[in-house]
Amino acid sequence: MRLTLDLDLDALGPDAPAEAGRILRYWAGALGQVDLSQPAEYPLMDSAYAQVGSIAVGQSSGDGDVKTHLHGYLRRLHEALLWKIDGLGERDARWPMTPTGTNLLGVLKHVASIEAEYFGHAFGRPFPEPMPWLDDDAEANADLYAAPEETIGSIRAFAERVWAHADATIDALDLGARGHVPWWGERGDVTLAQILVHVIADVARHTGHADIVRELLDGASGLSVANSNLPEGDEQWWADYVEKLKEIATGA
Structure with missing residues (x-):
């Protein structure tokens, strides 16, 4: 109370x-x-x-309750990202599916990298592993694809280590805990609450990218393993649905 x-x-x-x-x-x-x-x-x-x-x-609104909810959303996004690479071979996991090179393994590597920075460096709890793809002299987009020596297994393991580090930061700090994001310039003074919301929004955006890329690769779709959040139509139902949308678009 x-x-x-x-x-x-x-x-x-x-x-x-x-x-x-x-x-x-x-x-x-x-x-x-x-x-x-x-x-x-x-x-x-x-x-x-x-x-x-x-x-x-x-009734107490409780920072702890709010933090638990926010943390839960972030964890579910992590689970979705890992699910989107399940069952793929090395070629398909890194195959660029858009004119700007969006690929599933690159999305996972990028998301893990930004969380290492936001829940590590920004709160004086640096992630202990080097990330040369984020160095000032790294080539453009080096964090958005898997290098030849990297694999699905190594990127996945990296992401899981980063997320364990992020979990420890979130668990240890109150929502009002102060941090600093140097790459944000003058608005770099932040709280854990602000960073949680920012990272959830960013990761959700990239998880949406992963949804589309995976569906384009092999047709696999859905929100999660337990809940597709899609109508339960068969292949013909979906084909008819797409045709209907094409007809509407053609007539627009």
């Missing part, structure tokens, strides 16, 4: 400190008569019996 005090100091007049003190002294004694295990709200009255605020007992 959470006890919340909302006191409008502007409404207390010129002697606000004395009025606030009187109100707080009264409630310091009165709380002993209040059932703090049940939600309730009580008015705060000034010496003229005008309401100037309230004191409420309610």
